[in-house]
Amino acid sequence: MTADTITAADIRINARWLIPMEPANVVLDHQAVLVQGERIAAVVSQEEADARFRARETIDLHDHVILPGLINMHGHAAMSLFRGMADDLPLMAWLNDHIWPAEGAFVSETFVADGTQLAMAEMLRTGTTTFSDMYFFPEIVAQLARDAGMRAQVCFPLLDFPTPWGSGPDEYLSKGEEFIRQWQDDPFIMPAIGPHAPYTVSDGPLKKAAALSQSTGAAIQIHLHETASEVADAVEKTGLRPTARMAELGVLGPATQCVHMTEVDDSDIQLLQASGARVIHCPESNLKLASGLSPVQKFLEAGITVAIGTDGAASNNDLDLFGELGTAAMLAKVVAADASALSAHEALAMATIKGAQVLGRGHELGSLEAGKLADIIAVDLSDPFLQPVYDAASHLVYSNHGRQVTHSWINGVPQVQEGKLTRIDVPDLMLRVQGWADRIREQQSS
Template sequence: MTAETIIAVDTRINARWVIPIEPAGVILDHYAILIQGDRIAGMVPQQDADHRYHARETIDLPTHVLMPGLINMHGHAAMSLFRGLADDLPLMTWLNDYIWPAEGKFVDASFVADGSRLAIAEMLRTGTTCFSDMYFFPEIVAETAYDTGIRAQICFPLLDFPTVWGAGPDEYLAKGANLIDQWSDDPYIMPAIGPHAPYTVSDRPLQRAIQLASDKNARIQLHLHETASEVADAIEKTGKRPTSRMMELGLLTPRTQCVHMTQMDDTDLSCLVDSGAHVIHCPESNLKLASGFCPVHRMQQAGVNVAIGTDGAASNNDLNLFGELNTAALIAKAVSQDATALSAHQALAMATLHGAKALGRDHELGTLEAGKLADIIAIDLSDPFSQPIYNPASHLVYSDRGRDVSHSWIGGVPQLQDGRLTRVDVPDLMLRVASWANRIRAGSSD
């Protein structure tokens, strides 16, 4: 009889519970996750790990649950500096009278750098390890995310009119093509195309975006069917629902991410199913702006992949994805009038595996499996007011445990240790945020 071979790994994490996401609905007790380099080397019962693995570092988390890092599939990171600037307003009033004027006055490269770092700090602190962003100066957002070590899909903006980032579609597309080339095949930064919405981008720029996406194998993310008035206005002007127009143009494909989709009829659902496009649900932003309810349960039953996002902090007003899951699960039950709709486990999958599918990276993100990237978070469930714990998955969704995230690793690199951010200088960041707040207060009162 030969002695069992001992496998050397970089890190061993022992936890009370592990939720791997796949197989669906599974909760593992007293398991260890082994990390070697940037990958998960194994996931075994702790007693087996004692005999089979030797780790350079062992982390004991006896009151924690481990799960894949959360994927926030839609937001406008730099808009964190506009948090609370214009609340309790309908969408178009909020945009036309407050947000767009404020952007024209304040947004530049330094605003985007500081606002994005603030957003990244908040997301890391509450369990997000990958986010999708659609905002001006995407090259700055990409560099900021890369420097911090968080994964990000960076969608460059495309609109018919001039903005602080460019004169129009020609410049946006030229800059965007360069962004895609710069970050091609990077494991952290995933450049994508971000047409703002059907009502702000005409057919010709959209057709060029579709061709660019095909040429570069890039994803497209756009706001679609966010409000009833958007759909009604489109029908009045074009005779078509926006989803039908996008389908006819060829924009809806398995590389497309449709954000919001609060308005949906049978034709819209058929377009989504037939095209293989993904939907990004932003429940709290939709509630706050009175935009409507995304029929998540109906779409999931039809086979549409639905992921989740926070939207920007100017319309949410936080980037805590666990809170978003809580809201999403409750809304799904009320909208479908079915208490079984969007269960706790399904909600967790929406924020992990479904986001990875929308990114086209479910082969290496979204679940805890040997060989996948070690993007992992730990949530401490020792809070006295969290007790007793019968089902940790239910606790994560229905009790909003975002603030209880204690550790995170992205590609095996610690990003959060005992609640402390390892790669963000928080005191310096707070000074920068305070400076921006003073400028915005003074400028908004002019």
């Protein structure tokens, strides 16, 4: 062997198991991932890595499975400060009587900054490396994620009524257009348009949102078909199901991300197929708010791309995407009356390569392949409650939870090492969170 046959790498990660996601349905043994700069240089056997590479740093993870960083495709990060505040209520009572009044009382730039950082800490610690956010002060969220080195699709809000971020649709769209232009070339931040729902945004602003998406390439994310009452009310008021109205307004398209989609019939599925729109499944939030059951297997059989999100911690009540995967897989089986529906590998794909495809980043995120960006997580499967391990993919979905994540890299930069966050000051953050909790608790009791 000569010196010129050896390739240098910054990091070598050795693991007991590796799930690349592409090719699909594969679990590999005793593999090594070589990282050079911000990208994956190679994924090879450990023996081949010994022969071909020399790394500046080697990390041995003998009891771990490594896989792409998870992609949480829907949430409201700052609402982590409302976690557990108004549980056991139906959606509209939860929104009208508790969440919207609390937002009116507390939401500010500082609230969004602290709540978002709390959410990012939880997501990073449980394996998420990219998240999608739909909330107020998107410029704060984008800057915080960028500063932390975390990827984020950040959707600016669009509603018919005033909020802490603006006076109405015209101001939201004006500020949103500037927000898109400011961030659209950033490698970490993906600016997007976030019309809240068909029942909170009228036809004119929705048409303008569709036009803005077409002119800038920004995605549209919208809560759609979240409950049976939403659909029934829409038919009564407009004569159209919400998906049909969105199609008529030009909102449905390949850049459209339809969140929830629980109350669905064949006409809705046909519109999604024809338009190329994507579905974002939020099973635990749907269950907790009794919103409904999304027919995920029908979407998959129709060729519709389905990714997954936790929704906000105020309606979940956590941001652990691994827990969401287990719920999604088991719920899909019940809804389809088929125990083979949504396999463990398909569930993992929803949180990795499918999320990357929805973001338009499938060519560089969502799988462990040479040339892709080095967004990687490691999960420790050595605990007694995870033994024995017959199928690492099955374990990740049905037996695991996010607290088993021990390492995380984004762009090759460590975010979690030995279970500890590297770029967020947790003690300082907890002091700020406690301050908000005290204020919110005092307001509720008065």
